[in-house]
Amino acid sequence: MLLGSVEAGGTKFVCAVGNEDYQIQDKVQFPTTTPEETLQKTVDYFKKFPELKAISIASFGPIEIRKNAPKYGFITDTPKPHWSNVDFLGRLKQDFDLPIVWTTDVNGSAYGEYVMSVLFNERINSLTYYTIGTGVGAGTVIDGNFVGELGHPEMGHVRLKRHPDDLNFDGICPYHGDCLEGLVAGPTFEARTGKKGATVPLSDHVWDIMAYYIAQAALQTTLAIRPAKIVFGGGVMSEPFLDKVRAQFRDLMNGYLDVGDLKAYLTMPLVENNGSATVGNFALAFNELNN
Amino acid sequence: MLLGSVEAGGTKFVCAVGNEDYQIQDKVQFPTTTPEETLQKTVDYFKKFPELKAISIASFGPIEIRKNAPKYGFITDTPKPHWSNVDFLGRLKQDFDLPIVWTTDVNGSAYGEYVMSVLFNERINSLTYYTIGTGVGAGTVIDGNFVGELGHPEMGHVRLKRHPDDLNFDGICPYHGDCLEGLVAGPTFEARTGKKGATVPLSDHVWDIMAYYIAQAALQTTLAIRPAKIVFGGGVMSEPFLDKVRAQFRDLMNGYLDVGDLKAYLTMPLVENNGSATVGNFALAFNELNN
Ligand SMILES: Nc1ncnc2c1ncn2[C@@H]1O[C@H](COP(=O)(O)OP(=O)(O)O)[C@@H](O)[C@H]1O
Ligand SMILES: Nc1ncnc2c1ncn2[C@@H]1O[C@H](COP(=O)(O)OP(=O)(O)O)[C@@H](O)[C@H]1O
Ligand SMILES: [Zn+2]
Ligand SMILES: [Zn+2]
Known part of the structure; x- marks a missing residue:
């Protein structure tokens, strides 16, 4: 099964696909430029994997994570130029009719460390x-x-x-x-x-x-x-x-x-090289699929 | 239905019985002296109510609340003289074969305010x-x-x-x-x-x-x-x-x-006169009974 991970940082994006054992099959990274360009690159990347079953996004913030809020899925009031009030999740939903998890970068990392701890x-x-x-x-x-x-x-x-x-x-x-x-x-x-x-x-x-x-x-x-x-x-x-x-x-x-x-x-994290969020994303995407 | 509440404070105990609408039917308070005397008074009070179905204790601490810990139900290392390493819950269980909830005073109050907020x-x-x-x-x-x-x-x-x-x-x-x-x-x-x-x-x-x-x-x-x-x-x-x-x-x-x-x-609390823990205890006791 193929699962997608987006680690959206203020300086770079890391997109990856992996399986339900949290193993990375493919990975790419690119600098965070304008929302249009960066999210287009994200979409283009995942388009290469038609077998994709679910995606999870761990994003820099602040972001709106309350599911019943009108701006759910948005980056809200960030000091980062161009990125305030951006409908990140909506942009991905335009191109992918898949379950997509939306949370913060640190929540993604917390989840990755949590599942790894339990695995260990x-x-x-x-x-x-x-x-x-x-x-x-x-x-x-x-x-x-x-x-x-x-x-x-x-x-x-x-x-x-x-x-x-x-x-x-x-x-x-x-x-x-x-x-x-x-x-x-x-x-x-x-x-x-x-x-x-x-x-x-x-x-x-x-x-x-x-x-x-x-x-x-x-x-x-x-x-x-x-x-x-x-x-x-x-x-x-x-x-x-x-x-x-x-x-x-x-x-x-x-x-x-x-x-x-x-x-x-x-x-220190169990997952090395600050890769906790990728593991967390795979686990979150997998859970979303099974809910 | 009759439910019991113990608010165990460092200076006084408040024991009460009430119903599933969180209404107090009877209440008593006495100073916190030695564990033997104070817990005996607590037991004696609830003995007057044979219809009692469950009890909840909201205690000063620190206390052991991990259910799988050997000292679950104990007051642990309190600076309060005589009260370290006291098996509070065990003492009540000696006399009452009922579901008994064990938590901290502030958890009890938090729960009381939580259920009152939802009620409102x-x-x-x-x-x-x-x-x-x-x-x-x-x-x-x-x-x-x-x-x-x-x-x-x-x-x-x-x-x-x-x-x-x-x-x-x-x-x-x-x-x-x-x-x-x-x-x-x-x-x-x-x-x-x-x-x-x-x-x-x-x-x-x-x-x-x-x-x-x-x-x-x-x-x-x-x-x-x-x-x-x-x-x-x-x-x-x-x-x-x-x-x-x-x-x-x-x-x-x-x-x-x-x-x-x-x-x-x-x-400020919805429940006046610092009574949140009593409401919380009734709600916790009621939930315990229905679990
Ligand atoms: N060995 C180090 N000691 C102290 N600070 C460091 C070290 N290596 C990187 N940094 C600082 O950490 C910050 C980058 O953190 P990092 O977690 O790698 O990226 P980001 O938070 O942007 O995702 C920079 O401010 C950098 O100067
Ligand atoms: N109006 C007040 N303003 C400031 N402090 C007060 C006031 N009333 C009581 N206190 C203080 O609050 C403490 C008692 O808090 P309380 O919540 O009533 O009891 P406890 O914490 O012992 O259960 C005492 O230190 C008392 O001096
Ligand atoms: Zn600050
Ligand atoms: Zn201190």
Whole structure:
């Protein structure tokens, strides 16, 4: 059976087809330009696979995910030029008379990690996935469903206790300044140090500051949702850095709650190279077909 | 049909019996002393009602709510003297061969507000209930189920961006100092001003500081869970104070997400006099019977 996956990012689109074992059969990627051009390329790609049975789209946002909303399937108020108020799902439905799932990029990734965890015999019913990349966002799956009634989560924009050595940094979120995204998104390295994050050694104190904030995000999620695990993806994350986050998380929790082994609780994605959303899309497309 | 409700608080127990229309038929309250004495009084009270069909307990915590855990039904590691490691549910099961629901005080309240909202024809599928009282906690219902796989939420212990006029206050949480509970629980009034909260006029700037923090809690919940509404109970809350919280919430959100009319989104309980948990218990007991 052939299933389609669209990972729609702000800088690039990844389209893939795969099977119900979540194996990729074919994959293509192209830069995110205008909606017309980019969605046309997406349509053209899937047209090559007439056996396609269902598609799932994991998109950058904010997007409208409430099925009964007039703008269901739209990208709504994005700061990204040209992409506000774009009927993404509608464009695909024009050309494909198939079940099409519509969710956020991080929800797609959360779902991918959730199904992979279950495949790997972890007995979990809930999971939160954070991306710490160009932006910061998260999605949560509980009992196979995404969390969010009024819309999708936007955990990137919470406020945090500021690190004492970081009080002079105003943060870079255009809406909030020093929200989580404004303090730990990839481009904060340039803003704080003038250097790209990839070139800043882990021994630099800026990484401790980053870890302090990301640990607070993990703490919030733990205290609000009590998921079975929290997965961290995105360009900023690495296993050695995540160890710093775990240490700060332990300090912040201060013995209040037991979440088990922190190495298992706060983890890098099971799917490598930020491929969680593709797996999630295949699983979501497959489920949609069987509902 | 007769249903039993136990609201087990750190200072007092409220036991009640009522019907499937959530109407109280009889009610009693007594101070929380030793577990032996207090649970015996609870048992003695319900023994007077042989027609009782089911009981629901909404307890202070932390408690073990994972049904497959060895200590399911226990109060676990509470700082409250004598009450750590107490088999609350087991004690009631000794005397009552009935379905007994076991959850947290705030989950009980969340459920009560959830069923009342639905009764009042609000079309909601999710709700978070905060208590701002002697302590701070919250519970969330989504599609009729409580959120929390590893245990119940403990939203009182998140960290927050400190108010610039409050930087010298260390907070009163014995675990974390300036977590949400450490900054806004009722006894913080005594700690900050030397006066009881009830005697501090709303024009005092301390209320603005309180509103700033509670608005951040509402923001976190909004961004993490996107519930249909957030309800605030507990001795510290009042409608005029909640208006201050709404104003700060609007500022913090800064137009990023639309949650509709803030008066409907951030609200006082529908059930008056902190009675939400009793209604929730009746509803939970009734559901348990019909499952
Ligand atoms: N090793 C690294 N350390 C810190 N930041 C990094 C590293 N590698 C990439 N980044 C940053 O991560 C961001 C890109 O995140 P990524 O998840 O790859 O893409 P996107 O979020 O755009 O989908 C950029 O801001 C980049 O500078
Ligand atoms: N009007 C008020 N303004 C501020 N704080 C108040 C007010 N009334 C009561 N409180 C405080 O609320 C706390 C009690 O909260 P409550 O919800 O009634 O009980 P509990 O949390 O113990 O079940 C106490 O710290 C009390 O001082
Ligand atoms: Zn922001
Ligand atoms: Zn605390």
